[in-house]
Amino acid sequence: xxxxxxxxxxxxxxxxxxxxxxxxxxxxxxxxxxxxxxxxxxxxxxxxxxxxxxxxxxxxxxxxxxxxxxxxxxxxxxxxxxxxxxxxxxxxxxxxxxxxxxxxxxxxxxxxxxxxxxxxxxxxx
Numbered sequence: 001x002x003x004x005x006x007x008x009x010x011x012x013x014x015x016x017x018x019x020x021x022x023x024x025x026x027x028x029x030x031x032x033x034x035x036x037x038x039x040x041x042x043x044x045x046x047x048x049x050x051x052x053x054x055x056x057x058x059x060x061x062x063x064x065x066x067x068x069x070x071x072x073x074x075x076x077x078x079x080x081x082x083x084x085x086x087x088x089x090x091x092x093x094x095x096x097x098x099x100x101x102x103x104x105x106x107x108x109x110x111x112x113x114x115x116x117x118x119x120x121x122x123x124x125x
Contacts, residue, residue, distance in 0.1 A: 002026035002114050004096045009119030012086055018121055020081040022096030027114065030074035031101040036081045037109045038092035039118075048094070049081060050105040059105050063089075086123045093118040 008020040022034065035050035049060040049070040058070050069082045079096060097112035099105075106112075 002098075004098060004114055004116035006094065006096050006116045006119040009094060009121045011122045011124065014086060014088055014123055014125050016086050016123070017082070017084045018086065020083065020094055020096075020119060020121070022079045022081075022116060024077045024079075024098065027098060028077070028101070030077075033099040033103060033105045034072065034079040035097050035099075035105070035112060036070065036079075036094055037097055037112070038090075038094045038121075040089075040092040043092075045095075045109045046092075047107045047109060050107065051079065052105050053102070057105055059107055061107070083121070086121075088123045088125045091121060091123050093120050 003025045005023045012018050033052050036048040037045050038048050039045045051058045051070045055072050067085045072079045095118045096116040098114040100113050
């Protein structure tokens with residue numbers, strides 16, 4: 001059974017930092033591109049960042065460039081999202097998602113096959 005479990009969310013003040021983790025089981029993370037997608041109340045899901053299975057290619061949304069960094073530890077089957085200089089507009093449920101094996105990074109939420117349950121990040125002003 002494939003499981004992606006996010007952790008690390010919570011309440012943080014504007015300007016603060018949070019590090020999200022996505023632990024995978026039931027699939028080999030090292031063969032899959034993994035992304036983070038967020039959804040704010042009343043809004044559609046929004047791509048945040050993604051990383052290739054080798055970790056040498058990343059992509060991120062313009063809204064988070066320079067503030068968020070995606071990384072991975074394939075030995076631990078875990079992907080991270082370091083979020084710095086947080087803004088109230090970053091408030092959302094953050095989902096980890098994995099692609100099918102051996103395909104590249106995508107900025108489209110529809111391109112991900114497996115999803116976690118999400119973790120809430122709330123940024124107060």
